[in-house]
Amino acid sequence: MIRTLHRYCIAFTVVLLSACSVTPHQDGGVSQAGASTAVTLASWNDTVTKRSIVDFVTLVTTPESRDFIPRADRIAVFDNDGTLWPEQPAPVQLVFALQRVKTVAGRHPEWKRQEPFRSILKGNLRNVAAGGDAGSLRVVDGAAKPLAIDRVIGRRPVIAFGNADGDAPMLEWTSAGDGPRLAALVHHTDAEREYQYDRASKSGKLDKALDEAAAKGWLVVDMKDDWKTVFKPANATTSAAQDATVK
Known part of the structure; x- marks a missing residue:
């Protein structure tokens, strides 16, 4: 379903929290929250990225944790084009x-x-x-995204997801907050199931932010390696509707 767009082309989402770790696993070992990964993020492969996400959620949602974040403060923001939905071959x-x-x-x-x-x-x-x-859709400059978020939500998010250089100011602003924070980039690397593009793309260019991600502690989600499912199979919706009718 295509939802009505906020005029700044950013989805401001307040969520219980589905996030990624500020410091991803480097050894590929079993995560502290490994037991729950079997039923969490089912459309993801069991990668370092996924385990980092689960670990972060465990860290900030466990009341006994020193990094516990109250539910009302678990705010995440997402870029739309290329992050929540495709932007190729057109938004x-x-x-x-x-x-x-x-x-x-x-x-x-x-x-x-x-x-x-x-x-x-x-x-x-x-x-x-x-x-x-x-005669055309207006695109908000990346530097304006933090201002738009602050105007709509009124406080700094805990996490921010983007996929392009234009999202870097939003990720930087989020990361600069106190306490556990995170920023993540969706890297479009799957030419078979979606589209593969980054540095040379006219839309959703990911160049400078990709180079700076590691130094700034941003997680890079590799679509080809990290995602088991990119799009739900065409017959899945039909099957679900049929099952609901039978029940």
């Missing part, structure tokens, strides 16, 4: 917006004369992209 919300214009165009005959609707209906996306603020 999800752009595809949705273009499709939606065509769907409701019959109720708006004036759109045949108005931009950017006129160009969208004619399939002329080049004109749409050249239309400026009135």
Whole structure:
């Protein structure tokens, strides 16, 4: 389901906490929370990254832990494009917006004369992209993301997930807080199941942030190696709906 976008193209999510460790495992050994990994993050492979996530959650949700974080303070923020949903070959919300214009165009005959609707209906996306603020989606500069988060939530998050250089200010701001904090980058490395891109990509470029991740303690999630499942099988939703009907 495609949800309505916040105008800053950032999903501000308050969660119980699903996070990654500030200091990932280096030895690949069994994690302290290893017993629970079998039923946690089922779409992930049993990698160092996954065990680091589980360990961090255990650390900050165990009342006896000195790093315990009260539930109300377990705030996580996520970039949208490339983190919560795909941004290749085009951002999800752009595809949705273009499709939606065509769907409701019959109720708006004036759109045949108005931009950017006129160009969208004619399939002329080049004109749409050249239309400026009135004709294209506005993208928030990475430096503005911490300001937007603070304005909406009013406090610094515990974790932040992104996938591009533009997300670096959000990750840096989150990491600079007191107590256990984390930042993570989703690295698109799976050309077979999704898309493979980073340094040379025009959309979702991941270059400088990837180079700085290790030094800054950011976890890099390798999509190809860390994720067992990228997309739910096409028949999974149908099967679930059928099971629900039978029950």
